[in-house]
Every structure is written in C-alpha cells, then in structure tokens.
Amino acid sequence: YFLSEYTAKSSMAFTKNDAYWDADNVTLDEVKLTYYDGEDVGSLYTNFDKGAYNVATLNPNDPSYADAKKKYPEAITYGMQDTTTYYASINTNRSNFTNSKKDAVAQESAKKALLNQDFRQAITFAFDRGSWNAQRAGEDAxxxxxxxxxxxxTFVSIGEESYGQVVQKELASISDEWKDVKLDDGQDGFYNVDKAKAEFTKAKEALGSEVVYPIQLDFPVDQADTVAVQRAQSMKQSIEASLGKENVQLNIVELDHDTYLNSTYYAEDISQQDYDFTIAGWGPDYADPRSYLDIFNVDNGAVVQRVGVMPGKNQDIAKSIGLDSFTTDLVAANAIVDDLDARFTAQAKAExxxxxxxxxIPLISLGGTPRVTKAVPFSGRYSVSGVKGSDLYKGIELQEEPVTGKQYDKAKAAWLEAKTKSNAEAQEALADHVAK
Known part of the structure; x- marks a missing residue:
C-alpha cells in the first residue's frame, strides 16, 4: 500500500500498490484508519453501526453496549490473544516530581519502598488485574x-512442555510465595490478598523507620482516555483495599495528552520519567524468548530505563533490583546456540x-475483548513475531454482514487444524534437514 492521505490526529488512508509483486493477494483497494483518543468510548460502535467502520471494539461498561447486544446479538466475538504483552513498569529510581504532590519525605519513602523486593511483590499480589481489565473488556471477559x-x-516449546510451563516450575522453585502461582494466559495467577499482606509485612520489617506511611505511589494517566482513568481507579481500589490505605496510597495523576506522554512513554532518560507506575507494551521481533527478555538487559535493554536503570549505568540500582543477576543469566542463555531446548530452558530460568x-507487573495481551467486525475470520496474515501478522492488511476480506460467533468459531477451528498440520510438516522438514 501507498500512504495516500494523512491528517494528524484525524485519519490516514492507504491505497493499493498495483505494482506490488503479489498484488493479486491484496484484496482491499483502500484502507482508511481513523484517529481515536480514547475519550468517547461509544463512538467506535456508533460509527460501525452507521457503516463508517468495518470493525469496532465494544466497551461493555458504556451505554452503547446495550444497543450492540440488541442489534447484533449473534455477532459479538472475541479475538485470540496475541504475543504482545502490556505491563506496569515500576520506577525504582525516580528523581522527577514535576507533576507530583508528594513532599520530600513521601518522595524518599516511596523510592526506598520500591527498592524493596518484598514491597514490589506485595503490590503485585495486591493488584486485581481482572477487575482492572474489566473496565475495558467487561466483567464477563x-x-x-x-x-x-x-x-x-506458548511462544516456544521445550520438549513436550510449553515455555510458560517451564518458567512456572522455575519460579516455584525460587521461593514459597510462587509455588501455587499459575502463569497460563487468560487467568489471574497473581491476585492474592493474603500473599500481599504477608509480603508487605516482610517489607515493613525490613524498611523499619526509614519510611513514613502511607507509601504514596504516583500513577499518571491521560485524562482524555476514559478507559485508562477507569482502570487507574480500579488499580487504586484493589491495591489500597488489599494493603490498607494507611499503608499504601495510589495517587492517580490526570494529565493532558502531551504532558502524559512526555513524562512516561516519550521520556528519554530516567531524569525525565515522572512516575512511580506507568503502562507499557512490547511485542517480539523474532521467534525466540530473547526478543522479549533482552529489553531488561541492564547493558543495552530497550526499556530497562523504565524501571530506573539507564543502559550501562546505575549499576547500584540494577544490583538492588536483581537485574544484574538476571542479565548474567540471560547473556549465558543467549550464548547457547547448538541446543534449542537447553537455550530455552536457560532463558526460562532467567525469566x-x-x-x-x-x-x-504483566497485565494483558491484545485480543480477548468484545468486538463487531465484517472482516472474514482468519482471512488476513498471521505471525507470532515481527511485522508480517495482523498489522498487515494483505489478504483481509470483508463481508456485507457482521461476523457471527458461530462463523468465527468454525473458522478458528479450521485455521487451528491447518496450523497444527503445517507446523508438524515444518518440524519434520527441519528434522530431515538437520539429519542430512
């Protein structure tokens, strides 16, 4: 496609390149994308209903959802989870408090608390991620x-086990609080109030008189993003309810769009990062766990600064939060190039x-949210890594009526069967090649 139209914060359009070598498999002559700032959550469905959009995500917490269920009762579907991971970054080395209302004592208390592993684990177990995600996906989903x-x-396999199963076993072997934690997708294996309180008690004993309670943690959000604000409120409710407002207080800092981005996502180094928590995401570029794990390598990680360590610097902080040891293990795992099972097992230990x-704190993937769509199920491209998957419009076909749940489930079953067969054939071909 050629970019044929672009208006900042409005829309962009792409026109099919007829000279493309595989143009016969480019089924849409034009693709138009419309800018959405997150404020009017019902507008996505409204525009779909009027015929302006061919696909729209739905928000079960918005009044428009009732109309969607009435008009399209059989056509609300949920896409599969993809390999993109969104997570909450914890800033353990904050020095910027431009948008904070915390005084100097509260600032220092929060930093000392966040440098404590038990405190960070307490926050992890105190956070009801399901309720947080319900603000977007609804209670049922x-x-x-x-x-x-x-x-x-399930990104890669290690023998007969998935990568996640091996990570889960390795995590359980580290300490007791992880023994019954499940790491499967589609469930919350972290949220546990009893564990949260137990880890907080250990942290409080270790911190002693060094901090003043409640520990105040700033969580900036884009004030125009309705769902983000609702999610922040849910996060605040569960953490404070689990640990007690007298112990931990989550301050929701609502900012205009540009200020929010400049103090979080666009911050170039730790001196510009104005948060204790922020939300970020990452997707793999190639089919190896390294594509995820390298981002927290203290020497050159792409996002390690988000947790308070500039690549190659701040080694005292890196050591305090265990990223030096993680990096050592990861580098050793990545050096294994003659045995994939051994490589992936070593990477699992590092993870x-x-x-x-x-x-x-891992949160969600893309997918798994209610939607209405006229895109024929699985007509487009698929990839677990890189940029050759769902981000491409090549091959996507549209139909006149919205896709029904039955149509989607049937197409999914057929696609999974074909995928399993294709993967098996590829593995067999690879084994033959190695044997030769």
Missing part, C-alpha cells in the same frame, strides 16, 4: 486477555528470576 509473564507462555524481582 475480564480474564480473557490476562497475561502473567513477559514472554507469551523466572525476572518475575521474582517484580520490577514490572
């Missing part, structure tokens, strides 16, 4: 998109160590 690892648990340090 609140767990459909949940993810409890950085790497998608278990990363999860145990709780410098980030």
């Amino acid at each position: 609140k767990e459909k998109a949940l993810r409890s690892m950085l790497t998608a648990p 278990a160590k990363l999860l145990d340090q709780a410098v980030f």
